[in-house]
Amino acid sequence: VCSLMLNLDLMEFSEPGIFNYSTLLLSEKGDALYVGAREAVFELSKKNVTVRNNKVSKAMKMCTLKGKSKERDCLNYIRVLQVVDNERLYVCGTHAFQPQCDYLNLADFSLVGQPEDGRGKCSFDPSQSFTTVMVDGELYSGTAYNFLGSEPIISRYSPYQSLLRTEYSTSWLNEPSFVFADVIRERKNKADGEDDKIYYFFTEVSVEYEFFGKLLIPRVARVCKGDLGGQRTLQKKWTSFLKAKLVCSMPELNFVFNVVHDVFILKGTDWKDTVIYGVFTSQWGNVGLSAVCAYSLTALEDVFSKGKYMQKTTVEQSHTKWVRYNGITPTPRPGACINNLMRQQNISSSLHLPDKTLQFVKDHPLLEDPVLPIGNGPRLITKDVNYTQIVVERVRALDGKIYDVIFTGTDKGVLHKSVVFDEEVHIVEEIQLLKNSEPIKNLLLSSETRSLYAGSDSGVVQSPTEFCGRYPSCNDCVLARDPYCAWDPHTAACVTVFDTPNQRLIQSLNGDADKCPSGEEQHVHIGILGSSEQHLF
Numbered sequence: 001v002c003s004l005m006l007n008l009d010l011m012e013f014s015e016p017g018i019f020n021y022s023t024l025l026l027s028e029k030g031d032a033l034y035v036g037a038r039e040a041v042f043e044l045s046k047k048n049v050t051v052r053n054n055k056v057s058k059a060m061k062m063c064t065l066k067g068k069s070k071e072r073d074c075l076n077y078i079r080v081l082q083v084v085d086n087e088r089l090y091v092c093g094t095h096a097f098q099p100q101c102d103y104l105n106l107a108d109f110s111l112v113g114q115p116e117d118g119r120g121k122c123s124f125d126p127s128q129s130f131t132t133v134m135v136d137g138e139l140y141s142g143t144a145y146n147f148l149g150s151e152p153i154i155s156r157y158s159p160y161q162s163l164l165r166t167e168y169s170t171s172w173l174n175e176p177s178f179v180f181a182d183v184i185r186e187r188k189n190k191a192d193g194e195d196d197k198i199y200y201f202f203t204e205v206s207v208e209y210e211f212f213g214k215l216l217i218p219r220v221a222r223v224c225k226g227d228l229g230g231q232r233t234l235q236k237k238w239t240s241f242l243k244a245k246l247v248c249s250m251p252e253l254n255f256v257f258n259v260v261h262d263v264f265i266l267k268g269t270d271w272k273d274t275v276i277y278g279v280f281t282s283q284w285g286n287v288g289l290s291a292v293c294a295y296s297l298t299a300l301e302d303v304f305s306k307g308k309y310m311q312k313t314t315v316e317q318s319h320t321k322w323v324r325y326n327g328i329t330p331t332p333r334p335g336a337c338i339n340n341l342m343r344q345q346n347i348s349s350s351l352h353l354p355d356k357t358l359q360f361v362k363d364h365p366l367l368e369d370p371v372l373p374i375g376n377g378p379r380l381i382t383k384d385v386n387y388t389q390i391v392v393e394r395v396r397a398l399d400g401k402i403y404d405v406i407f408t409g410t411d412k413g414v415l416h417k418s419v420v421f422d423e424e425v426h427i428v429e430e431i432q433l434l435k436n437s438e439p440i441k442n443l444l445l446s447s448e449t450r451s452l453y454a455g456s457d458s459g460v461v462q463s464p465t466e467f468c469g470r471y472p473s474c475n476d477c478v479l480a481r482d483p484y485c486a487w488d489p490h491t492a493a494c495v496t497v498f499d500t501p502n503q504r505l506i507q508s509l510n511g512d513a514d515k516c517p518s519g520e521e522q523h524v525h526i527g528i529l530g531s532s533e534q535h536l537f
């Protein structure tokens with residue numbers, strides 16, 4: 001990528017002595033971006049992150065950790081920030097390897113001061129992976145349940161009912177690195193009374209492949225929101241936990257991207273249009289390739305509702321092997337959510353599921369059928385970068401068509417903006433988002449403020465989603481092929497399409513500059529912020 005880094009005048013926030021601004025939460029209604037850092041939670045204006053409206057410190061009062069460095073280990077890294085209701089946030093921190101959670105009152109921005117055990121909700125170690133999502137006041141998390149990080153758990157904490165969790169077994173979770181979780185609402189969209197589902201994305205060590213050493217596999221797992229556990233079998237455990245492999249590979253080159261780093265769920269107006277985007281690298285990091293793969297929600301659903309199960313067998317006494325299960329599967333289908341059909345059979349909750357179904361799903365949480373990406377391969381492959389974060393915005397361009405615009409952040413503080421066209425992906429621009437060459441730890445997008453927010457160890461940066469104003473000529477503006485930008489011949493400026501009445505604007509997403517007023521000085525398109533190179537193989 002050839003790029004010219006300009007001074008972008010991005011808005012930045014950091015405070016002296018405070019680090020690790022890795023947890024971000026956008027308020028949907030108010031003008032707030034909540035930021036969890038080391039020993040502090042901030043409320044910034046989402047219109048302008050340089051404006052700090054509130055702060056609360058959450059330092060360790062006393063810390064006596066034997067054999068640990070006080071400077072590094074006696075600290076409280078705020079890792080979980082979730083909205084409970086209009087008045088409160090739920091906040092968890094690592095709290096010197098004894099995770100704790102508390103409520104934060106938004107009215108006066110103070111912690112309630114009745115700490116709850118944060119085990120299973122937040123990681124112990126700030127460098128351990130974890131993910132959480134709050135759904136209707138209940139916290140779904142994926143993290144480690146112990147100090148060593150050797151007991152992974154996917155669980156639900158609820159003020160209304162008892163804890164629900166995964167079975168402690170390598171068939172369920174095997175050294176996972178959690179990256180993302182979110183809810184897909186189906187209950188209100190489907191006629192069959194299907195439940196809402198929580199999807200988890202992670203990389204784990206494969207059990208199903210014979211491999212010298214540890215072979216990593218990217219996974220999607222899902223649980224049903226209405227799950228209450230089983231009556232006898234799987235008591236207080238998920239009855240709906242199933243997982244499958246995510247495929248992101250180039251079959252023609254026999255190359256596999258097997259580590260997922262981040263996922264973004266682009267929710268369509270119709271739930272069926274939902275697309276799941278993930279950024280991947282390979283376990284063999286020396287190849288220096290990153291990929292973006294996209295999956296349709298219907299493809300995921302098909303695997304979970306119809307896929308074949310895998311079964312563990314013992315061969316030659318001690319050796320175990322996973323093979324496809326070809327026997328008869330019990331009914332109702334193991335791992336399925338409760339729907340109207342089951343309700344008609346008097347199974348109105350998971351507590352009524354027959355033992356046969358429960359025992360089966362307990363032993364067979366892994367599906368054989370993988371989830372294949374849209375187009376059977378990556379949407380985007382980039383050389384010499386490590387993508388760490390992804391967000392996607394769906395926009396309507398002047399041609400009336402809908403485009404998915406992908407923003408990917410790297411481990412060097414760089415942001416790529418790419419547009420998915422029918423046959424190709426085009427990198428519109430590359431910008432140095434962070435001043436230092438450090439990883440983008442978190443990336444959020446707000447269509448309302450038309451901004452991206454990046455969190456890193458040293459601060460928070462806000463960037464516009466477009467830099468149309470920086471294209472000096474019609475040719476530059478059009479050749480950028482940015483669906484956000486168009487040339488306005490009346491003001492002779494490259495403008496944001498959302499700001500200007502459409503009729504007179506010039507935009508051509510296939511990069512055809514013939515429509516530009518003739519006589520304009522022919523600029524060589526150098527891509528003021530990036531390049532127009534193709535990054536597809």
Ligand SMILES: *[C@@H]1O[C@H](CO)[C@@H](O)[C@H](O)[C@H]1NC(C)=O
Binds near residue numbers: 019020126127458
């Ligand atoms: C926190 O930030 C400091 C300073 O940038 C960095 O050295 C450290 O690795 C970070 N810790 C974590 C757990 O991210």
